Amino acid sequence: MRRGVVAGGVAVVVVVGGGSALAWTAEGGEARAGNAAKLRAVAVSRGDLVDTETVDGKLTHDGVREVWAGASGVVTWAPGQGAVVKRGGTLLRVAGEPVTLMYGGSPMYRVLKNGDSGNDVRQLERNLRALGYGGLTVDEEFTAATENVVKEWQDDRGLEQTGMVDGAQVVFLDGAVQIREVKAPEGKQAVKGQPVLTVAGTRRVVRVDLDADRQDLARKGAKVSVELPGGKKVEGTISDVGEVAESTGEGQEKKTTIGVEISLGGAGTGRFDEAPVSVELESERREGVLSVPVEALLALREGGFGVEVMDGGRRLVAVEAGAFGGGRVEIAGAGIAEGVRVGVPAE
CATH class of the missing domain: 1.10.101.10 (PGBD-like superfamily/PGBD)
Incomplete structure (x- = not known):
């Protein structure tokens, strides 16, 4: 189900699957409803919001x-x-x-x-x-x-x-x-x-040749997630970040990278060696913010976003969206607090 929000006259219309719609007055009250969107309620939660970027790495051993x-x-x-x-x-x-x-x-x-x-x-x-x-x-x-x-x-x-x-x-x-x-x-x-x-x-590590212009993603001591061949995910820690950039190729193929080493501790990695892996690096962290699943956001035609608050009824509340991460989005707005229940499309 894909929802959008449009504004026209004195009502905001929340378009839902199958062409049905909910109409909202300018004050946020429900004016009329067709076949109402099937929603489930989730609570606004407070916590850290982490956004990640995925880069390629290689599973190998340390100290070559x-x-x-x-x-x-x-x-x-x-x-x-x-x-x-x-x-x-x-x-x-x-x-x-x-x-x-x-x-x-x-x-x-x-x-x-x-x-x-x-x-x-x-x-x-x-x-x-x-x-x-x-x-x-x-x-x-x-x-x-x-x-x-x-x-x-x-x-x-x-x-x-x-x-x-x-x-x-x-x-x-x-x-x-x-x-x-x-x-x-x-x-x-x-x-x-x-x-x-x-x-x-004999210690298993992951090596990443990280583009030099993305080196702010690699911070020594930071935790990362490594996806091994076969889909298994293990936790790692960045143990070393190179201080000298290396360039390979020429012209448009020229690439400048820094070496990043990730320790896997006692994580089971099987017998894979020199195998390609995917590494999720933390690109942004927002601590102690209010957030909801991304699908709770409604894009307003005139700009901005809203969420449907489900507290005995359904009313549209405009919010400011902040950072995204892990399928969630930071929000702030009038009446938005921890525990407030908002609607997301039912599966």
């Missing part, structure tokens, strides 16, 4: 990066795409010897040995302790005790027991990783200083 070889030689084993490697696990084997993943924010940039000191020593010792090796103090000093534990670890890994650790044996990354691409498969020569793997973190 390349792993560089610290050893030279023929790759004798490499993990499969999609495999997850955790602390103490093998990233690949070069000349038969494992390259082990350990957690840390600093790369392995030197040979660690007895007598060395620094944060990288603490990082190594923290990993050895987490892997179950005792007999050492986690600090910044590489002592004889540290050397003995390193030899024990090397023995368990099938490495020569030198008591020294370098980049051919250990790669430090932020945490567990998922293998995205094997750049040096079995049989290929690994060259020191060249990428051998592309990995990502």
